[in-house]
Amino acid sequence: MAAAITLAADAPTLSSANTGFMLICSALVMLMTPGLAFFYGGMVRVKSTLNMLMMSFISLGIVTILWVLYGFSLAFGTDSGSLIGWNSDWVGLSNIGLTELWDGYTIPIFVFLVFQLMFAIITPALISGALADRVKFSAWALFVALWATVVYFPVAHWVWGAGGWAFELGVIDFAGGTAVHINAGAAALGVILVIGKRVGFKKDPMRPHSLPLVMLGAGLLWFGWFGFNAGSWLGNDDGVGALMFVNTQVATAAAMLAWLIYEKIRHGAFTTLGAASGAVAGLVAITPAGGAVSPLGAIAVGAIAGLLCAMAVGLKYKFGYDDSLDVVGVHLVGGIVGSLLIGFFASGKGQSEVQGLFYGGGLEQFWKQCAGVFAVLAYSLVVSAILAFLLDKTIGMRVSEDDEVAGIDQAEHAETAYDFSGAGGGAARTTAVTAPVADTASKKVDA
Numbered sequence: 001m002a003a004a005i006t007l008a009a010d011a012p013t014l015s016s017a018n019t020g021f022m023l024i025c026s027a028l029v030m031l032m033t034p035g036l037a038f039f040y041g042g043m044v045r046v047k048s049t050l051n052m053l054m055m056s057f058i059s060l061g062i063v064t065i066l067w068v069l070y071g072f073s074l075a076f077g078t079d080s081g082s083l084i085g086w087n088s089d090w091v092g093l094s095n096i097g098l099t100e101l102w103d104g105y106t107i108p109i110f111v112f113l114v115f116q117l118m119f120a121i122i123t124p125a126l127i128s129g130a131l132a133d134r135v136k137f138s139a140w141a142l143f144v145a146l147w148a149t150v151v152y153f154p155v156a157h158w159v160w161g162a163g164g165w166a167f168e169l170g171v172i173d174f175a176g177g178t179a180v181h182i183n184a185g186a187a188a189l190g191v192i193l194v195i196g197k198r199v200g201f202k203k204d205p206m207r208p209h210s211l212p213l214v215m216l217g218a219g220l221l222w223f224g225w226f227g228f229n230a231g232s233w234l235g236n237d238d239g240v241g242a243l244m245f246v247n248t249q250v251a252t253a254a255a256m257l258a259w260l261i262y263e264k265i266r267h268g269a270f271t272t273l274g275a276a277s278g279a280v281a282g283l284v285a286i287t288p289a290g291g292a293v294s295p296l297g298a299i300a301v302g303a304i305a306g307l308l309c310a311m312a313v314g315l316k317y318k319f320g321y322d323d324s325l326d327v328v329g330v331h332l333v334g335g336i337v338g339s340l341l342i343g344f345f346a347s348g349k350g351q352s353e354v355q356g357l358f359y360g361g362g363l364e365q366f367w368k369q370c371a372g373v374f375a376v377l378a379y380s381l382v383v384s385a386i387l388a389f390l391l392d393k394t395i396g397m398r399v400s401e402d403d404e405v406a407g408i409d410q411a412e413h414a415e416t417a418y419d420f421s422g423a424g425g426g427a428a429r430t431t432a433v434t435a436p437v438a439d440t441a442s443k444k445v446d447a
Helices: 002-010 016-043 046-076 088-093 109-131 137-160 165-169 177-195 211-233 240-267 272-289 295-312 315-319 327-345 364-394 401-406 408-413 427-434
Strands: 078-080 084-086
Touching (some): 016 046, 016 109, 016 272, 046 088, 046 137, 084 137, 109 137, 109 177, 109 211, 137 165, 137 177, 137 364, 177 272, 177 327, 177 364, 211 240, 240 295, 272 295, 272 327, 295 327, 315 327, 327 364, 401 408
């Protein structure tokens, strides 16, 4: 009886503080998807602005419904073969008690599932930046539904689900370096290899049409990322979430500075686009690592990621793949860098006692990180390319060349982002609005 009493006393009870904290974090992560829409929307040409916004916003609708119907069950249900989960009681979220706790934590299942939902929403939205200007909106919407089902939900189970093979192996991914960023970056590469380049790639100017919009989006992403990262500890009782919060700020600052320094040396100027891109690269890289490294380690992770991502965005010109807004260069490369550096900089004083090479732990954790990184990369790359190929051969993935040149906003949405007709109009004004005056995130580098 005494033992039973002890066990009952040790059982977690609902914490209103942690529950409120996690609901706020969930709202912050939700804000990141509109922030991403602005970030991407400012980087494309005027004629593609609305389409870019919509490619992010549609994920809020599609993935939410799929998550309720079966996504949460697939990602976090009872493990089957270390590859996928399932819990029939969670289908439709109809058999979950209001105060039923997530196993081992002090927050309700409903709070955990809505927090994870926001991750599921933004991950396919990240892919959209690579496909700017040229994809049918209906094909994109179907791709999001299929990709979430056969790629994101299983990978989330591998990495975070109890029984998932990467989770059991000990791969460290605090908030989504593999499940979110490598997953999305590899998918982006797979799709663009199938659908091909934009009309005028490497010939026409494709500069960002609104850098203030880019900076607004980057600011919203940075703000929301505190919920994305610090919330991933699912509570605020032992200081690990606070460490992650600090490291998120520190690494992002270091990455932004590293990108700008590289840019000045390589191209002769400190650009606002470089500042925004560097910040996002730092956010990506610290996402898997921030709970395992010290603040000094976070500076190293951020600086290395900022430098390598700044270098990587020019690879598309060398290898000829048209990654419109550098999803591969920032999210894939940044996710790989942040995930692998855990094997060197894990201090053993954060989320676990695991130590990296520089703290006396040898290379054991590094090899575990390699397994997680390259398995997710290969799976997402191959399956995403297959999905894109099947859609392209059935309903078609791309708009017509004429629609692409004239403007995908008008062709797919019957709207334009800016209407100056009430400000004096005229043919010259119309030309200025519809001309292809901007796009892309690699912009400044390596033509």
